[in-house]
Amino acid sequence: MAITDIKEYAHLTTEDVEALGRELDQIRAEFEESLGESDARYIRNTIRFQRSLEFGSRAVLFASWFPPAWVLGTVGLGVAKIVENMEIGHNVIHGQWDWMNDPEIHSSTWEWDISDPAAHWKQTHNHMHHKYTNVVGLDPDVGYGLLRVTRDNRWTPFNLGNPIYNFILAALFEYGVAIQHLELGKVAAGKKDREEFEELRAEVLKKIAKQIGKDYVLFPALTGPAFLTTLAANFTANVIRNFWSNAIIFCGHFPDGAEKFTKEQYRNETPAEWYLRQMLGSANFKAGPIMRFMSGNLCYQIEHHLFPDMPSNRLKDIAARVEALADKYDLPYTTGSFPKMYLQTWRTIAKLALPDRYLTATRDDAPETNSELKFRIRGGLKDTFAGIDPVTGARRGLRSAMNATKKQRGIVPAIRKLIGRPATPAESVRALQAA
Amino acid sequence: MKFKDLARWLEEPIEGVPALENRRLNAVRGFFARLTTPLIPDDYLHLVNPLWSARELRGRVVEVRPETADSATLVIKPGWGFRFDYQPGQFVGIGLHINGRWHWRSYSLISPPARDEGVISIAVKAMPEGFLSTHLVGGVKPGTIVRLAAPQGDFTLTEPPPEKILFVTAGSGITPVVGMLRTLARRDEIADIAHIHSARRSDDIMFRAELSGYEERAGYQLHLQLTTEDGKFMPEMLDEHFPDWREREVWACGPQALLDNLEVYMEEQGRAGHLHVERFTINRTANAGEGGTVKFRRSGKAVEVDGATTVLEAGEKVGVRMPFGCRMGICHTCVAELSEGFVRDLRSGRESNPGERVKTCVNTPAGNCTFEL
Numbered sequence: 125m126a127i128t129d130i131k132e133y134a135h136l137t138t139e140d141v142e143a144l145g146r147e148l149d150q151i152r153a154e155f156e157e158s159l160g161e162s163d164a165r166y167i168r169n170t171i172r173f174q175r176s177l178e179f180g181s182r183a184v185l186f187a188s189w190f191p192p193a194w195v196l197g198t199v200g201l202g203v204a205k206i207v208e209n210m211e212i213g214h215n216v217i218h219g220q221w222d223w224m225n226d227p228e229i230h231s232s233t234w235e236w237d238i239s240d241p242a243a244h245w246k247q248t249h250n251h252m253h254h255k256y257t258n259v260v261g262l263d264p265d266v267g268y269g270l271l272r273v274t275r276d277n278r279w280t281p282f283n284l285g286n287p288i289y290n291f292i293l294a295a296l297f298e299y300g301v302a303i304q305h306l307e308l309g310k311v312a313a314g315k316k317d318r319e320e321f322e323e324l325r326a327e328v329l330k331k332i333a334k335q336i337g338k339d340y341v342l343f344p345a346l347t348g349p350a351f352l353t354t355l356a357a358n359f360t361a362n363v364i365r366n367f368w369s370n371a372i373i374f375c376g377h378f379p380d381g382a383e384k385f386t387k388e389q390y391r392n393e394t395p396a397e398w399y400l401r402q403m404l405g406s407a408n409f410k411a412g413p414i415m416r417f418m419s420g421n422l423c424y425q426i427e428h429h430l431f432p433d434m435p436s437n438r439l440k441d442i443a444a445r446v447e448a449l450a451d452k453y454d455l456p457y458t459t460g461s462f463p464k465m466y467l468q469t470w471r472t473i474a475k476l477a478l479p480d481r482y483l484t485a486t487r488d489d490a491p492e493t494n495s496e497l498k499f500r501i502r503g504g505l506k507d508t509f510a511g512i513d514p515v516t517g518a519r520r521g522l523r524s525a526m527n528a529t530k531k532q533r534g535i536v537p538a539i540r541k542l543i544g545r546p547a548t549p550a551e552s553v554r555a556l557q558a559a
Numbered sequence: 560m561k562f563k564d565l566a567r568w569l570e571e572p573i574e575g576v577p578a579l580e581n582r583r584l585n586a587v588r589g590f591f592a593r594l595t596t597p598l599i600p601d602d603y604l605h606l607v608n609p610l611w612s613a614r615e616l617r618g619r620v621v622e623v624r625p626e627t628a629d630s631a632t633l634v635i636k637p638g639w640g641f642r643f644d645y646q647p648g649q650f651v652g653i654g655l656h657i658n659g660r661w662h663w664r665s666y667s668l669i670s671p672p673a674r675d676e677g678v679i680s681i682a683v684k685a686m687p688e689g690f691l692s693t694h695l696v697g698g699v700k701p702g703t704i705v706r707l708a709a710p711q712g713d714f715t716l717t718e719p720p721p722e723k724i725l726f727v728t729a730g731s732g733i734t735p736v737v738g739m740l741r742t743l744a745r746r747d748e749i750a751d752i753a754h755i756h757s758a759r760r761s762d763d764i765m766f767r768a769e770l771s772g773y774e775e776r777a778g779y780q781l782h783l784q785l786t787t788e789d790g791k792f793m794p795e796m797l798d799e800h801f802p803d804w805r806e807r808e809v810w811a812c813g814p815q816a817l818l819d820n821l822e823v824y825m826e827e828q829g830r831a832g833h834l835h836v837e838r839f840t841i842n843r844t845a846n847a848g849e850g851g852t853v854k855f856r857r858s859g860k861a862v863e864v865d866g867a868t869t870v871l872e873a874g875e876k877v878g879v880r881m882p883f884g885c886r887m888g889i890c891h892t893c894v895a896e897l898s899e900g901f902v903r904d905l906r907s908g909r910e911s912n913p914g915e916r917v918k919t920c921v922n923t924p925a926g927n928c929t930f931e932l
């Protein structure tokens with residue numbers, strides 16, 4: 125079962141966690157203090173670039189009957205939509221630019237070019253997901269109510285379609301996000317206020333109608349003879365954007381090493397533990413300047429989760445500080461190449477289509493979810509790895525313990541081979557204990 | 560479909576955005592807004608020229624003219640959507656971009672409302688503690704783009720203006736009155752105006768030359784009270800300078816103490832209904848709360864303050880990132896949710912309850928309270 129006691133899991137004392145929290149507060153204060161003209165210029169230039177690109181691409185699509193123009197316009201529009209959603213929309217709605225006191229780049233007034241109304245997103249994303257990050261049962265982004273992304277969720281036959289649902293969700297991601305706040309599951313169970321639901325539904329439908337009207341009716345009609353090719357271009361651009369944003373977002377919390385938590389952990393959490401949960405629950409990926417920009421700086425998902433309203437252009441510098449803290453406290457800092465992280469999310473989703481008895485790992489010791497039990501089961505590893513190394517004087521904690529257990533992981537496949545069938549979870553535990 | 564219905568349909572996507580005066584242009588704007596949704600055409604146009612947007616009023620500073628050593632007149636050309644139908648004496652909000660942030664203050668309009676010139680002017684006096692006013696007087700270059708908030712305020716002349724007027728002003732309190740004087744002069748309506756203006760020294764008098772100009776025409780008399788030499792102006796001096804003052808309608812603008820004294824005196828003299836005042840700063844003592852501990856839930860900070868300190872100032876004291884704008888209760892930038900406790904509005908004395916969203920810049924804690932900030 126996911127992490128119930130984050131301090132025990134992290135191999136840290138209460139004092140350690142509080143000290144870590146103070147260091148993070150310090151980082152936040154320092155960066156907030158330093159915001160100024162160059163940051164404001166960054167977001168204004170980004171907006172100017174995005175609007176010019178969108179305008180130019182739509183103009184090119186007037187000639188979309190000519191294949192090279194179609195390709196150019198479609199790719200341009202796709203990129204413009206990605207930039208609008210990721211580096212501008214998501215970040216503005218987070219309030220990252222509210223400090224500028226500019227009513228036109230402000231979380232209270234921004235509306236983005238996607239089917240989900242910004243006001244709904246502030247609820248499901250800014251509030252629910254960022255407050256309850258990876259708490260199974262509280263964070264709506266854990267599986268989006270559709271996918272099984274952790275063994276902490278009980279398997280049902282419905283989950284057999286996991287990879288297929290994931291593909292459909294990625295293709296239609298903007299609609300998936302748009303209906304998230306409607307909580308259809310609760311509606312079906314009769315647990316949601318009918319009137320409230322109908323009001324929210326009307327808002328979503330209105331926004332969807334506007335988006336569809338623009339991309340699939342008005343712009344194609346405006347290009348006249350190029351009606352069909354423009355329609356196809358707009359459709360393709362939207363799908364490109366959907367797959368892309370889905371991939372970036374999934375890489376934030378579903379690769380191996382992004383931990384899940386129980387409601388017990390959440391219930392008694394201090395602000396410093398909240399920070400720690402964000403660090404352990406999120407994953408970064410390595411990115412160059414273009415990839416950083418195209419991901420809306422969500423390649424720094426860990427830093428974004430620690431400081432959701434910190435302007436995105438600062439996350440790169442903050443990341444260096446956070447990674448140094450992870451070293452200091454011997455905590456994992458989950459990162460890897462983008463393809464690696466994305467493939468891991470697919471692997472987990474494909475694997476979890478199956479019931480647990482076909483899987484080798486347990487809920488306490490799996491790539492996508494761990495718990496403090498992992499170290500108890502492994503008999504004394506916690507004691508061995510906590511505290512200070514008497515020889516080197518370095519702090520030893522979660523990261524050292526993880527590395528040590530990783531080395532032992534080779535035993536499980538060995539036993540499985542030996543007994544000639546997949547090990548059940550119980551068998552794996554026993555095998556581990558024996559080791 | 561009737562034309563009216565068509566027009567309404569066309570304008571529907573830009574509802575809630577300030578309309579253009581030209582209806583036809585506004586309908587075109589509405590049509591294009593369906594293509595640019597969720598933005599409006601203005602959002603693209605103002606990238607080409609900052610003044611081509613009516614979503615937010617903007618203006619370009621065309622001239623900065625020094626008035627005294629520490630004050631200046633700013634001439635501003637407003638962009639789309641600005642209406643020149645304001646009243647002399649009203650003020651306008653100015654937003655200036657400094658080091659990445661927009662700062663807002665309000666200043667009296669000193670230009671007569673006249674569309675033909677296409678510009679407005681304000682006069683700004685640098686205040687020792689006023690970061691923005693100092694910047695406006697000393698650091699703004701012609702060509703700078705500013706934001707504007709539509710003119711407002713009820714410190715205005717009656718229409719038509721009364722036969723006999725008394726102006727009582729002090730310091731930069733003269734600015735709204737200059738707006739009135741210019742308008743009256745332009746319309747040739749200066750009938751019988753008495754004016755008492757206080758300044759510290761003669762060098763400190765804003766619009767000195769202009770006032771002399773009015774003095775030369777019939778119907779305007781000025782008494783200058785130089786406080787370093789003549790002492791403070793007291794309402795009792797009115798009889799001495801303008802014995803007929805009881806026949807006059809009075810407009811007064813200046814520091815708190817002056818206006819308070821005048822209010823009391825006019826009341827005593829049975830002329831309370833004939834006094835119009837403009838207060839530049841909010842009176843903190845009249846309706847102050849009892850004070851208490853203000854907690855900021857999200858930032859996890861708390862501070863104990865007295866009943867004259869606003870929630871905004873309280874937050875700033877302990878480093879909470881407080882959104883703010885005009886800091887005088889007109890722009891709504893500083894709105895935040897009061898989750899526990901009560902606060903009292905400095906201006907109206909109105910008490911707000913938990914769950915309400917209140918303007919932190921004009922509310923003081925009435926006992927302990929908690930904000931979602």
Ligand code: FES
Pocket residue numbers: 882883884885886887888889890891892893894918919920
């Ligand atoms: S800053 Fe004033 S209403 Fe706010």
